Amino acid sequence: MKSRIINKTRTICAIILSILLSGSIFSQAEEPRRKESLFYLMPMESDLKGWKLDGEPQTAEGIRLFELINGGAEEYVKEGFSRAVMATYRNNEGKRINLDIYEMLSPESAQRIYRKKAGDKGQKVSVGEEAAMEDYYLNFRKGAYQVTLSGYDTQRETLEWLLRMARLVAERISASH
Numbered sequence: 705m706k707s708r709i710i711n712k713t714r715t716i717c718a719i720i721l722s723i724l725l726s727g728s729i730f731s732q733a734e735e736p737r738r739k740e741s742l743f744y745l746m747p748m749e750s751d752l753k754g755w756k757l758d759g760e761p762q763t764a765e766g767i768r769l770f771e772l773i774n775g776g777a778e779e780y781v782k783e784g785f786s787r788a789v790m791a792t793y794r795n796n797e798g799k800r801i802n803l804d805i806y807e808m809l810s811p812e813s814a815q816r817i818y819r820k821k822a823g824d825k826g827q828k829v830s831v832g833e834e835a836a837m838e839d840y841y842l843n844f845r846k847g848a849y850q851v852t853l854s855g856y857d858t859q860r861e862t863l864e865w866l867l868r869m870a871r872l873v874a875e876r877i878s879a880s881h
Contacts, residue, residue, distance in 0.1 A: 742789040745805050745849075747872040754796050755865070761791035779820060780806060784813030786848075793869070801865060804852045805873065811848050818845040821852060829867060832874040842866040846877045 742763065749756050762772055765787040769777040772790060780788075786807045793801045808814040818834060826838030832846030840855040840862065853870050855862035 742787060742805055742807060745873055745876045746789065746791055746803065747793075747869050751872055752793065752869070755793045755801070755869075756795075758792040758794035758800060761789050763790075764788050780808075780817060783817045783820075784809035785817075795865075799862060800856055801862070801869060802852075802854045803869060803873070806850045806852075808848050808850060811845075814845045814848050814850045817850045818843060821850065829870075831867065831870045832877070835870065837863065837866065840866070842870050844870055844874065846874050849877050 743761060746761065747755075764772045766785070767777075767781060769780055769785055769788060772788070773780075777785075786809050788804065788806045790802070790804045793803065806814075806817065808817060815834070822834075822836040822838070822843040826836030826841075826843075829835045829837050829842065829844075831842070832844040832849075832851070835842065835844035840858050842853045842863075844851050851870065851873055853866045855866055
């Protein structure tokens with residue numbers, strides 16, 4: 705009788721241990737990507753000739769997105785938002801460009817939010833998998849990412865920088881993401 709209890713206890717312990725080990729293996733497989741900051745996707749100042757970060761980039765994960773954006777977070781969360789980084793760049797003349805990089809849960813969720821943001825309007829441009837420029841906004845998607853850049857005017861120079869920055873971000877989004 706005592707040996708059956710010991711065997712059952714060992715079996716239960718072995719099951720619990722295997723569950724715990726398998727859970728840690730899965731979480732370790734995801735951890736490098738989860739801990740990896742999205743900052744590496746942002747253009748470096750050395751690539752931007754006269755454009756510098758204006759303040760610290762802001763980040764959000766999950767429902768914390770509501771703290772960063774007013775009025776639009778619900779759509780992202782509903783479509784499968786994971787995390788974001790947002791930054792403003794300023795050039796020597798005082799012009800600003802905002803960069804918002806949204807990591808979604810899947811390429812399909814990035815495509816859905818892109819379609820809501822860009823719609824059918826705007827001029828198609830060659831960035832990422834799909835991109836459109838409208839007024840002083842450029843939206844594109846690549847993999848599980850939806851990216852929005854916005855200037856504050858429609859001057860040719862501003863629009864060229866939107867496109868240049870977008871292409872730098874798109875290059876940094878590797879095929880594995």
